[in-house]
Amino acid sequence: MLTCCHGSHDATIFNNSILKTECDAGQFGYxxxxxxxxxxNRPYLLTPVLNPVSEVEHRHNEALIKTKNTIERGFGVWKCSFPVVALTLRSSIPNMQAVIIATTILHNICRNQSHRNTL
Incomplete structure (x- = not known):
């Protein structure tokens, strides 16, 4: 789930990304x-079923919603830990990427450390 601060829709950003090209080429397998x-609809992209009718379609949508909520909560924790990522980054793309990568690594280190301390 990609979000942009300039008003572009996530799908527009994805459709113009290297990631889409790599996914279309099958570089990530299953x-x-x-x-x-x-x-x-794409083989590598799970999207909700519009107007679900069957039980399977309803369960598919529910699973997507639950998974998306889990991801959104994770993003929320990350943004609370590192407010710089919650703000509009006014920097070059390479600098923005560095901030995102660095804070993600630090976030994961903190999570791993806190899990070790609870064992």
Missing amino acids: RWLLGDSAYP
């Missing part, structure tokens, strides 16, 4: 991305 209903 791995999936989650998308909302703005995304087209």
